[in-house]
Amino acid sequence: MVTIKDVAKVAGVSIATVSRVIHDGHQVGEACRARVKKVIAELGYRPNSNARALVSKTTNTLGVVTPKLSMPFFGSLASGVEKGARENNYKLLMSNSLYETKSEQEAIDSLRDHNCQAIILHSEYSDEKTLLKLAKEIPGLVLINRYMPAIANRCVWLDNVAGARQATDYLINRGHKNFAVITSIYQNGDPGFRLQGIRESLKTAGLQLAEAAIEESTANMEGGEQAVQALLNKGIKFTALLAYNDLMAIGAIHALFAAGLRVPEDVSVIGFDDLIVSRACRPRLTTMHYPVEEMASYATKLAIQLSDTSIEPESRTHLFIPQLVERDSVADAPHR
Amino acid sequence: MVTIKDVAKVAGVSIATVSRVIHDGHQVGEACRARVKKVIAELGYRPNSNARALVSKTTNTLGVVTPKLSMPFFGSLASGVEKGARENNYKLLMSNSLYETKSEQEAIDSLRDHNCQAIILHSEYSDEKTLLKLAKEIPGLVLINRYMPAIANRCVWLDNVAGARQATDYLINRGHKNFAVITSIYQNGDPGFRLQGIRESLKTAGLQLAEAAIEESTANMEGGEQAVQALLNKGIKFTALLAYNDLMAIGAIHALFAAGLRVPEDVSVIGFDDLIVSRACRPRLTTMHYPVEEMASYATKLAIQLSDTSIEPESRTHLFIPQLVERDSVADAPHR
DNA sequence: TTGAAAGCGCTAACAT
DNA sequence: ATGTTAGCGCTTTCAA
Numbered sequence: 001m002v003t004i005k006d007v008a009k010v011a012g013v014s015i016a017t018v019s020r021v022i023h024d025g026h027q028v029g030e031a032c033r034a035r036v037k038k039v040i041a042e043l044g045y046r047p048n049s050n051a052r053a054l055v056s057k058t059t060n061t062l063g064v065v066t067p068k069l070s071m072p073f074f075g076s077l078a079s080g081v082e083k084g085a086r087e088n089n090y091k092l093l094m095s096n097s098l099y100e101t102k103s104e105q106e107a108i109d110s111l112r113d114h115n116c117q118a119i120i121l122h123s124e125y126s127d128e129k130t131l132l133k134l135a136k137e138i139p140g141l142v143l144i145n146r147y148m149p150a151i152a153n154r155c156v157w158l159d160n161v162a163g164a165r166q167a168t169d170y171l172i173n174r175g176h177k178n179f180a181v182i183t184s185i186y187q188n189g190d191p192g193f194r195l196q197g198i199r200e201s202l203k204t205a206g207l208q209l210a211e212a213a214i215e216e217s218t219a220n221m222e223g224g225e226q227a228v229q230a231l232l233n234k235g236i237k238f239t240a241l242l243a244y245n246d247l248m249a250i251g252a253i254h255a256l257f258a259a260g261l262r263v264p265e266d267v268s269v270i271g272f273d274d275l276i277v278s279r280a281c282r283p284r285l286t287t288m289h290y291p292v293e294e295m296a297s298y299a300t301k302l303a304i305q306l307s308d309t310s311i312e313p314e315s316r317t318h319l320f321i322p323q324l325v326e327r328d329s330v331a332d333a334p335h336r
Numbered sequence: 337m338v339t340i341k342d343v344a345k346v347a348g349v350s351i352a353t354v355s356r357v358i359h360d361g362h363q364v365g366e367a368c369r370a371r372v373k374k375v376i377a378e379l380g381y382r383p384n385s386n387a388r389a390l391v392s393k394t395t396n397t398l399g400v401v402t403p404k405l406s407m408p409f410f411g412s413l414a415s416g417v418e419k420g421a422r423e424n425n426y427k428l429l430m431s432n433s434l435y436e437t438k439s440e441q442e443a444i445d446s447l448r449d450h451n452c453q454a455i456i457l458h459s460e461y462s463d464e465k466t467l468l469k470l471a472k473e474i475p476g477l478v479l480i481n482r483y484m485p486a487i488a489n490r491c492v493w494l495d496n497v498a499g500a501r502q503a504t505d506y507l508i509n510r511g512h513k514n515f516a517v518i519t520s521i522y523q524n525g526d527p528g529f530r531l532q533g534i535r536e537s538l539k540t541a542g543l544q545l546a547e548a549a550i551e552e553s554t555a556n557m558e559g560g561e562q563a564v565q566a567l568l569n570k571g572i573k574f575t576a577l578l579a580y581n582d583l584m585a586i587g588a589i590h591a592l593f594a595a596g597l598r599v600p601e602d603v604s605v606i607g608f609d610d611l612i613v614s615r616a617c618r619p620r621l622t623t624m625h626y627p628v629e630e631m632a633s634y635a636t637k638l639a640i641q642l643s644d645t646s647i648e649p650e651s652r653t654h655l656f657i658p659q660l661v662e663r664d665s666v667a668d669a670p671h672r
Numbered sequence: 673t674t675g676a677a678a679g680c681g682c683t684a685a686c687a688t
Numbered sequence: 689a690t691g692t693t694a695g696c697g698c699t700t701t702c703a704a
Contacts, residue, residue: 016699048451050390052699069415070412091450092431094418094430095427257618282589351682384681390681
């Protein structure tokens with residue numbers, strides 16, 4: 001391994017000078033700087049980032065904590081963070097939290113051990129107190145996909161209520177009057193907000209949504225299928241179905257066809273997230289685009305900025321709005 | 337920040353003793369050990385991993401380099417690595433190579449700066465010489481999804497030829513005689529091997545595969561659609577379609593239905609990879625399961641093992657075999 | 673403009 | 689069983 005000492009020796013200068021050259025310090029003579037640079041290149045010297053971190057307490061390392069990377073949504077999130085990290089010349093440490101408070105905490109701790117001052121956290125299950133405490137300790141902590149008023153300027157989140165309203169309004173404008181909703185059994189966070197948006201829109205339009213027309217299940221394809229089967233078994237009549245997310249929507253489409261109902265002719269279905277799967281099903285899914293990757297890049301830059309405590313943080317929050325993506329799973333309400 | 341010194345002072349011992357307690361050294365008195373442990377807990381002390389890395393030259397850090405995390409396949413790969421890393425108590429550094437030799441090299445270099453001796457590399461575009469050189473320099477480097485005889489024991493890969501043969505044989509056994517293939521324009525690596533497998537099977541069965549029945553396109557849904565349209569436009573007749581991967585297969589299904597052909601009644605379609613999308617399309621896609629996540633975990637353990645140069649490496653390679661997953665996109669060949 | 677030297681937090685000989 | 693001490697590779701005063 002080539003160290004700064006080796007470079008210094010070969011270049012015939014002190015290690016301090018080498019260090020200065022590396023850091024573009026302008027207090028080095030031209031000739032000297034050129035010589036050192038040449039030696040660095042020749043020897044293929046690369047500074048040891050651990051040593052650097054140890055003394056300077058700054059690592060140019062950024063951490064992400066997401067529940068599970070194998071889920072496309074989180075893969076996109078990670079990809080956005082990676083992009084932001086690369087653009088700012090930061091390294092990326094990654095940890096799965098596996099949907100548990102305990103492992104989430106471990107993941108965060110391990111990132112802190114590595115001195116990364118900028119952390120992007122996607123937390124669904126930790127309580128506000130824990131998060132607040134963490135935020136206090138880590139200036140460069142940014143929450144993605146969660147809003148807490150006390151640290152509003154460190155939250156990068158999506159307006160789920162507005163998104164759900166937009167989806168619902170779209171269906172209403174297409175003439176639908178009979179709605180059903182399939183949502184997640186876990187009503188904390190996103191599912192709750194999306195349901196709220198649906199309710200608001202329906203109410204504004206003077207439309208009913210019977211409790212029986214709301215079916216809860218797991219937030220995946222199987223859950224979507226089961227929820228629709230349950231709806232059908234209960235004899236609920238609907239021409240428009242709002243799903244908590246794309247996965248449930250796709251499961252729903254499968255179940256609908258299996259029951260002899262056509263999408264969108266008999267039932268219109270709308271999803272949420274705009275994952276790649278939404279272009280894989282047939283009909284292609286109309287859905288709300290969740291700009292995760294963009295949000296993640298944004299959050300990364302924000303986290304890096306905030307980790308520099310010498311800069312006064314802005315006080316605004318960072319709210320993104322989902323966009324409707326029209327594909328083929330929604331049609332006008334069928335005539336009676 | 338709590339350091340080892342603080343702990344030592346509070347516990348009334350030397351830092352060496354604290355260090356020993358941390359490392360479960362058995363040369364510490366019971367009483368003393370208990371006291372130190374208590375102080376560590378009280379103070380919330382966590383060893384600084386940079387300092388540790390600096391002196392011990394071992395970081396318990398593992399790096400992965402994949403082209404692009406937002407693609408589900410690589411998300412799964414990363415997830416598998418993460419699992420392996422967590423189980424071995426390793427931290428995970430991640431870098432996208434963006435499908436380019438240059439950024440791939442940068443990604444690797446940045447991992448090395450961080451002293452991570454174990455690296456999982458998914459490389460499609462670097463040439464063998466570069467890789468070989470790298471392998472020589474980094475004992476803990478493992479190649480995933482690529483085979484190089486010279487470092488066979490450090491390759492974790494999939495038998496693409498066998499997989500493609502299995503898929504083809506399955507179709508043959510279902511009575512199909514008229515085949516078409518859609519593959520990637522880039523024929524290096526996987527696509528080439530899969531095509532080879534298809535050719536071998538067909539030949540063995542005494543079946544023809546006209547060059548015109550092989551269409552190249554980009555390896556995604558759009559590519560799949562275009563390829564099938566091209567096939568149809570050329571007037572190629574086929575009852576069985578082998579796609580390079582799931583994405584192309586799904587695009588193909590869309591194009592087939594758009595052309596008034598039913599899957600699987602008129603045309604059977606088979607994919608490769610078994611991504612989540614393969615369960616999203618309708619009919620659900622019959623495909624070859626690529627155990628990426630499992631392979632990635634395996635590769636991780638292997639990399640960690642190899643990075644310990646005191647252990648004599650085994651000489652065998654690490655070959656995985658894809659499994660057929662029967663879903664609904666394949667049927668018996670239609671009668672004439 | 674350049675160098676000498678202190679020390680970041682930790683591990684691992686070497687002493688005791 | 690426990691303490692002392694010498695660095696790991698680097699940044700950063702302080703001096704020259």
